[in-house]
Amino acid sequence: MPLNSRIINLNEEQDYRLICVSDIHGGLDLFKKLIEKVDFKQSDYLVIIGDFIEKGKFNKETLLYIKELSEKDNIIVLSGNCEAFISRLILQKNNCKKIMRYIKYKPHKSIFDEWIEELNINIDEIDGDNLQNILIQNYKDDIEFLGMLPIALEIEDFIFVHAGINEKEDWKESTLKTFLYCEQFYKKNNKSGKTVVVGHWPASNYRDYSINCDSIIDNEKKIICIDGGYNVKKIAQLNALIIEKTNGEYNIYNESADEFHKYIVIEDSFGTKEIPRKIGWPNNRIEIIEHKKEFSVCKRLDTGELINVKNEIIELGDEGYYCNQDYQEYYLTVDKGQVIDVVDIYGSYALATLNGEYGWIKKNFIEKL
Incomplete structure (x- = not known):
């Protein structure tokens, strides 16, 4: 076309x-x-x-x-790209091996998972060619919709x-x-x-x-x-x-x-004065210098800068340690009575957002609404 x-x-x-x-x-x-x-x-x-x-x-x-x-x-x-990719995997016969690799090794949820579960298919007992045929037979309209x-x-x-x-x-x-x-x-x-x-x-x-x-x-x-x-x-x-x-x-x-939860601040907290440079993919690799209980001292491999990284954000990959999400060493300044959105709780701290910026606050300074 x-x-x-x-x-x-x-x-x-x-x-x-x-x-x-x-x-x-x-x-x-x-x-x-x-x-x-x-x-x-x-x-x-x-x-x-x-x-x-x-x-x-x-x-x-x-x-x-x-x-x-x-x-x-x-x-x-x-x-x-997702719609085009899924339709090609199914409709193009030369992708019969690729579709199996994708289903078995993808790092995320997929529509294939839901289709395979619905059809009660054992992915270890079928080849790519048969899987393509079965999916086309059962979801022809959906697949053509994605491809066109x-x-x-x-x-x-x-x-x-x-x-x-x-x-x-x-x-x-x-x-x-x-x-x-x-x-x-x-x-x-x-x-x-x-x-x-x-x-x-x-x-x-x-x-x-x-x-x-x-x-x-x-x-x-x-x-x-x-x-x-x-x-x-x-x-x-x-x-x-x-x-x-x-x-x-x-x-x-x-x-x-978004899917964040609203909390009310129950105690004033004075945070970081200046917003630091963010760590984000693909420049998210770090070296742990000193491991501590909540925030470990780390070196950014892209700049050589020393920063404190929340331990739950540190992950070990094939090429060493990295931050598993966008990260800043930034602490929110909040006043008692303010309402903030909390992304998640990590140890004794909450990762929250206020006025478009994300930062840390002690979890005993906030209460869920």
Whole structure:
């Protein structure tokens, strides 16, 4: 199928409200919570720019729900790399060995896990060719839906695509690999003349001094990155980019939903004055200098800087120790009576967020609401 036939063009001369979501990754409940929060109406557009399956707990249910949504005229569902990858694994016979490797060794949840459980298949007693045939027989409509999704949407001054476009004035000449797999698109040049809205690469990856997961809206570069890292990162959320057109003018802003718990501060706490540089993939390797009860003294291998790292964040991999999530040696400043969101409790400390910044606070300084 030619790529141009998978690009949707909409001409909208009237005022409108458009809601764009990406990288749901099997998070059906949080997606529904987000859509309710932004008060999605039949008069709005809803654009989902890919990766609504894989990595989360409810991939099959999310797929079925997205399929139903896609039947409505005001809802547009685009492919991400996950949808394209899963459909290729099943539909292309030369992937019969690859599909088995993926199922057995993937580091995350997959729609394959749910399909295999539903069909009561013993993965150790079947080969890839037979598995492909069985999945096609039982989930033909779902698999074809994943493989035939559009890859881009153009509406007025905006382009919506999962990962990015090539650095060309005629952006429609981009390759399928770029549309679906482009890495770090925000660091590239956008020559299309339109604002490009992408997911795929968590927005927090671009922030050196913040773990904040909100969408990046860069009017100068005409690039908007909306992936909140959900089901990819520990600290994550689902973002909804809202574009409101009124009398030819655009109002663009971000809304989000997360799974954190609300706590109230019961004692004042004075934290870190300056925000330190973040440790994040791929520059997340460390060397333990001195092991301590809560925070161990470590050296960042990328900068040589000594920092205190919470022990639960330290993990041993094939190439040595690393931080298993985005990390900052940062302590929140809070006042008694403030309400904060807590990501998790680690030992005697809580990892929490206040005013868009993430940091540590002693858990006996807070109470759950």
